[in-house]
Amino acid sequence: MVAGASILPFGCSNPAVLDTLDPEYYPPSLTGLRGSHPGSNTHAHSRAWDGKSDWGPTTELKEEYDLIVVGGGISGLSAAYFYQQKHDKDKKILILDNHDDFGGHAKRNEHTIDGQLRLGHGGSQTIVEPQYASEVVNGLFKDVGIDIDRFKTAYDHDFFKRNKLRAVTYFNKNEFGEDKVVHHPFCNYPNYIQGIIMKGKLSNEEAAQLAPLGENGKEQLLRVLNGGYHKIDVPEDELREYVRSNSYFDYLKNTLGVDDPGVLRMARYSGLDWSSRGTDLMSIGGAKSVGALGFVHKDVYDEDNPYIHHFPDGNATIARSIVNKMIPNVAEGNKAEELVLSKFKYDELDKSSNAVRIRLNSTVVNVKHGGDPKDSSEVFVNYINDGKSYQVKGKNVVMACYNMMIPHIVSDLPEEQYAALRLQNKSPLQYTTVGLRNWKAFKETEIGMAMSPGNMHQALFMDFPVSIGGYEYTKSLDDPCVLQMIHCPYGETIGAPALDQFKEARYKMLSMQFKSYEEEIRGHLIGMLPSELFDFDKDVESITVNRWAHGYSVSGGGDSVKVGRQPFGRITIANCDSAPGADAKTAINMASRAVNEL
Numbered sequence: 001m002v003a004g005a006s007i008l009p010f011g012c013s014n015p016a017v018l019d020t021l022d023p024e025y026y027p028p029s030l031t032g033l034r035g036s037h038p039g040s041n042t043h044a045h046s047r048a049w050d051g052k053s054d055w056g057p058t059t060e061l062k063e064e065y066d067l068i069v070v071g072g073g074i075s076g077l078s079a080a081y082f083y084q085q086k087h088d089k090d091k092k093i094l095i096l097d098n099h100d101d102f103g104g105h106a107k108r109n110e111h112t113i114d115g116q117l118r119l120g121h122g123g124s125q126t127i128v129e130p131q132y133a134s135e136v137v138n139g140l141f142k143d144v145g146i147d148i149d150r151f152k153t154a155y156d157h158d159f160f161k162r163n164k165l166r167a168v169t170y171f172n173k174n175e176f177g178e179d180k181v182v183h184h185p186f187c188n189y190p191n192y193i194q195g196i197i198m199k200g201k202l203s204n205e206e207a208a209q210l211a212p213l214g215e216n217g218k219e220q221l222l223r224v225l226n227g228g229y230h231k232i233d234v235p236e237d238e239l240r241e242y243v244r245s246n247s248y249f250d251y252l253k254n255t256l257g258v259d260d261p262g263v264l265r266m267a268r269y270s271g272l273d274w275s276s277r278g279t280d281l282m283s284i285g286g287a288k289s290v291g292a293l294g295f296v297h298k299d300v301y302d303e304d305n306p307y308i309h310h311f312p313d314g315n316a317t318i319a320r321s322i323v324n325k326m327i328p329n330v331a332e333g334n335k336a337e338e339l340v341l342s343k344f345k346y347d348e349l350d351k352s353s354n355a356v357r358i359r360l361n362s363t364v365v366n367v368k369h370g371g372d373p374k375d376s377s378e379v380f381v382n383y384i385n386d387g388k389s390y391q392v393k394g395k396n397v398v399m400a401c402y403n404m405m406i407p408h409i410v411s412d413l414p415e416e417q418y419a420a421l422r423l424q425n426k427s428p429l430q431y432t433t434v435g436l437r438n439w440k441a442f443k444e445t446e447i448g449m450a451m452s453p454g455n456m457h458q459a460l461f462m463d464f465p466v467s468i469g470g471y472e473y474t475k476s477l478d479d480p481c482v483l484q485m486i487h488c489p490y491g492e493t494i495g496a497p498a499l500d501q502f503k504e505a506r507y508k509m510l511s512m513q514f515k516s517y518e519e520e521i522r523g524h525l526i527g528m529l530p531s532e533l534f535d536f537d538k539d540v541e542s543i544t545v546n547r548w549a550h551g552y553s554v555s556g557g558g559d560s561v562k563v564g565r566q567p568f569g570r571i572t573i574a575n576c577d578s579a580p581g582a583d584a585k586t587a588i589n590m591a592s593r594a595v596n597e598l
């Protein structure tokens, strides 16, 4: 097994009562099962699934805060920052998070390969469409030293072109009968990587012929590729409504006569994380907007909207920059850029001398007003740390955690609000980062991104080429690099309701051991790359599987989000779920709203 086996959190002394974390405590360097790592969701699941309320004897800590924030993702961290800005800097704030690291989905993955540090993102990856950022977001970015314009030069627009790294499709033996790479992406998904050579080497006709499908399948694939709106036989003035209200899979089956399971599989996995669900649940218009099979080489992103605003550790740099602004001595550097290579001192996070404290490994299980929520001046927050129950007191609380969790935690919520919050959901998602010793095999085979419809990770690509703050993206073929692998888990049954698919996929995701993930990744890379160019045991140094059983925000529909996020006494609600929108800018905007409501 490669050096990916989960390393247990380094003897952390109990952060709940002592303000010391082991100085060696440094979660970004952990590999193996990360994201929502094993143990992080145990208590939340006991509460939500089994209704557990007896947590044993509770230690009432002699700690009182002006604000307690539940959830240390970008939204929770922003809420703490905004609160500090609005009030006296000495106000006491406590941020509680169930993970062993702060940042929530914005997770930093470090791989040390032959002594060289390589960074990757374990979740929230890029500042999307920064030109649409609100004043609040721009203000925060300015305060914490994030300069959006820096990416114009930090992002190597030419990397993929210079190295002739293209978008291809890898068909695996298991699903398609043979291992084969065809130089054509068959969909628009890879187009968001600026500079990648989207156009395969092959024409649609050549590519369809080479696809390992039966004769019927090849014909059908070509029909889809040459399809598009012009194949839909409805009057021009009805087209808009037609593509909005008719399903993409019905269009494939009925309009284009597709029934080949291989082609349908390619179609289902062709939009991936551009949406929270498979294309089997999309309208024709929805499928087009995510660049699904048949809607190729049309721009999802235009020249004015480049997808380049990506720190080497993704949006983890946003989280780290906010933490750096609030907690003295946690890192060296001021501007975001200067923090890229900075090793954060986690033992500074929860010091009693700090105005803002971040307490990790702490799952909040109960939040209750001291009296009638209408006029109560205090809120009690119970959390579990290291298996023990603790209580702290705050004058105000921002719930910046997954909104679907709130009804299980906040006592006495009004019925309507409780019901609305219960409707909120999140789709599962998994980003795996792989530390590679070199990328010769990718260069030789001209693979920059591989759509992989037969594999667990339905797409993989060489990480975004960004050099910033002293961090250098891989330069020569012999340099280590990080491979990003994307897994959008769906249910087994095509077309099954989204929530059922999420649930099924979540259980499967959480029940798998690292060994099985590693086997899958091994099979994927060995099947795709020629053995004379790639040796898994030699070339792969480390694997980090970031499982997000609760990933993208999915609204409960109707007014449920607005009803759910109403202030309740001294408690307000943030997190990007409360917009909803799976976006870092949204997470920040929601934090600002929640603090204003307080």
Ligand SMILES: Cc1cc2nc3c(=O)[nH]c(=O)nc-3n(C[C@H](O)[C@H](O)[C@H](O)COP(=O)(O)OP(=O)(O)OC[C@H]3O[C@@H](n4cnc5c(N)ncnc54)[C@H](O)[C@@H]3O)c2cc1C
Pocket: 044, 070, 071, 072, 073, 074, 075, 076, 096, 097, 098, 099, 103, 104, 105, 106, 122, 123, 124, 125, 126, 127, 128, 315, 362, 363, 364, 365, 400, 401, 402, 405, 409, 429, 430, 431, 548, 550, 551, 552, 553, 574, 575, 576, 577, 582, 583, 584, 585, 587
């Ligand atoms: C794989 C992936 C990729 C993404 N890529 C992008 C991208 O490229 N760009 C973009 O803008 N957005 C992206 N997103 C969306 C992402 O959700 C937001 O960018 C942002 O990081 C969300 O921040 P948040 O604080 O609202 O939520 P979260 O990051 O989810 O933070 C909430 C925190 O609360 C914690 N929590 C939950 N319950 C409890 C409890 N009971 N007690 C204590 N803590 C609790 C959670 O564990 C979590 O740490 C991505 C999301 C995922 C999953």
